[in-house]
Amino acid sequence: MKIRLKRALFPPKGLPPRSCIQLVISMIKLTGLNKSFGKHIALQDINLSIHSGEIFGIIGRSGAGKSTLLRCINRLEEPDTGHVYVDNEEITHLKGLQLRKTRHKMAMIFQHFNLLHSKTVYDNIALPMRIQGLSEATIKQKIMELLPLVELSEKLDAYPSELSGGQKQRVAIARALSTSPSILLCDEATSALDPETTDAILELLKKINQTLNLTIVLITHEMDVVKRICNRLALMEHGKIVEETPISDVFNNKDSIARSMLYAQLSPELPQCIQRNLSQEPDDRLPLVRIFFEGHGATVPFISKTSRDLNMDINILLANVDRFENLTCGVLIAALSTNGEHLQRFIQQCEQHNLTVEVLGYVTSDVI
């Protein structure tokens, strides 16, 4: 196994020393992957390394190639060129029994669950174990172990049609875990679920990542999913990885697309009555600004201080706060009481405090 221990212990000059020693073991490595379907290029020169025990999120719009990328990892899709390494073993050209044995080390869950409707929960969970030829006694023992983890103890003899979407995904997760894989591939696993069920399934994924030290690769089009459970993310556009970053670093990089996506997701919608009356012409109207803040860029002292300094009223209309890993960040939308030169000075103040500010438009005072 390739362990970057040396670098972790003795960081080269120029790199900040790490506060704690991290062992980074590569679980999945993709180099130079290309894949096209006829004229459509699905993957373009993909290079990616996914560490053992992390939750790695691949985010992108539909058609960005993330689904193809995920399927290259267990070779459900064959890359045209490039190499796939799993656990430091090249699997790009494996065939037959060897490929099947490699697939036994990985498991996959799907957007539409892909459970067998003709079989009970028990038999569905047992399926991969039967495929691997385990004895019925072992299978039973393993299922009994798994049931409390996925909270399905009472549904053992139910058929999938009798279950809710969340329960179906729990069965699929139990089925995936039954053969003790080291990698779990999640294909839009929460996209067909309602928000509360999504929360519960994400919690479950986080739990199994921690308790079983399972490497999880998930693809999604929702920033919310990535932000909630991933350690690192890759952003895909038109078959390319355009950004790859640890979640905790997203905010340090002003040019990060992931950062703007996080903000967009965080930013509350303006109420209809304000939206309708929003004008781009200042005239005698009041400016409406959106301010993003993060970490120690604590806003409330900033707002009250700026209000005093510039002798203006700052009327907070909407605000939202969230936490990513250990970083608090938020957004607020406020109306300022004065215009023109004061607005310019306000923007300067924001920039001095490292806050991202944007003027949404101007509204008449009777609207707010």
Next chain:
Amino acid sequence: MSPVMLYDVLIATAATLYMVIASTVFAIAIGLPLGTLLFSSDKIKPNPILNKIIAAIINISRSIPFIILLVALIPFTRLVVGSSIGIHAAMVPLTLGAAPFFARLVDNVYRSMSEGLVEAGFSMGASSWQMIKHILLPEATPQLIHAVTVTAITLVNYSAMAGTVGGGGLGDLAIRYGYQRFNLPVMLTTVAILVIIVQALQMIGDRLAKRLSHT
């Protein structure tokens, strides 16, 4: 209708049922593996050459009108059964006529299943045989029963044609007494019995499929 006539009708009914049931069983025995192979050579373990050969066999045999197949197969029937007339002789063309039809239905049943199931099977590292045994067959069972029902009903139809070349059964009776001798009661009776047989087959098939379906 005279008691002798009634006796003939009963015998013919039994002969038709025997022909239909036996040739359905044989058609399944040939058609299920053939249809499964047709699907798996396309979607599970792609083998374009094998796939095209099987598709060609099925298409060619399905395009031959049954009445022609009946006559064309006479030398083969004689080879297998030892005679070209009688109820057992009729079962040879019936089986060979229905098997490719059933194979095509089987292929269609698999195709109507979610592709995700096959994908899930692959992701678990299933072999082709495991895919068929653990995923395709159990998941397709209710639909396969519908396909068997359709095939059996088609065979009721075919068996009437087989009657014309000495196959026996209700079709034979209807033609000899009803058509050639203008015996209207016999004709109507045979038609009524055929209607009942078809209805019964459909009902049994539907009930069985429903019982096995968990969706």
